[in-house]
Amino acid sequence: xxxxxxxxxxxxxxxxxxxxxxxxxxxxxxxxxxxxxxxxxxxxxxxxxxxxxxxxxxxxxxxxxxxxxxxxxxxxxxxxxxxxxxxxxxxxxxxxxxxxxxxxxxxxxxxxxxxxxxxxxxxxxxxxxxxxxxxxxxxxxxxxxxxxxxxxxxxxxxxxxxxx
Numbered sequence: 066x067x068x069x070x071x072x073x074x075x076x077x078x079x080x081x082x083x084x085x086x087x088x089x090x091x092x093x094x095x096x097x098x099x100x101x102x103x104x105x106x107x108x109x110x111x112x113x114x115x116x117x118x119x120x121x122x123x124x125x126x127x128x129x130x131x132x133x134x135x136x137x138x139x140x141x142x143x144x145x146x147x148x149x150x151x152x153x154x155x156x157x158x159x160x161x162x163x164x165x166x167x168x169x170x171x172x173x174x175x176x177x178x179x180x181x182x183x184x185x186x187x188x189x190x191x192x193x194x195x196x197x198x199x200x201x202x203x204x205x206x207x208x209x210x211x212x213x214x215x216x217x218x219x220x221x222x223x224x225x226x227x228x229x
């Protein structure tokens with residue numbers, strides 16, 4: 066679209082699983098842009114608890130009530146995905162200094178590859194800043210309490226996968 070007020074953004078991640086921290090950043094970003102695509106990335110280098118289709122489905126279930134959010138599968142370079150979908154801004158969540166350094170490096174590289182696409186970094190709300198998908202998976206596998214870390218539908222599916 067050529068309307069300068071119309072801005073399509075994308076929030077990308079593997080979302081294995083989608084957490085309350087992800088949902089917080091997505092819902093807040095959705096309020097900043099005309100449209101927000103949640104791009105669920107496939108990552109063959111990571112051992113996922115949920116396959117790609119399951120992660121897309123869970124994200125759709127968690128975000129069903131956000132009217133300007135669309136959940137799509139993604140693979141390859143995110144800037145190529147962004148170009149194909151008319152995305153002008155990439156949204157990334159950062160919990161701390163380690164995330165910031167990594168995301169800054171990725172933002173600069175993405176800017177090198179696609180100078181027309183900007184990146185913004187959003188911190189999660191304080192109550193979600195400690196949540197990571199990796200920790201949630203570990204806690205679930207050890208039959209720990211994941212309530213409050215992930216949406217209910219995700220907790221149910223995690224328990225089914227881990228036998229918790």
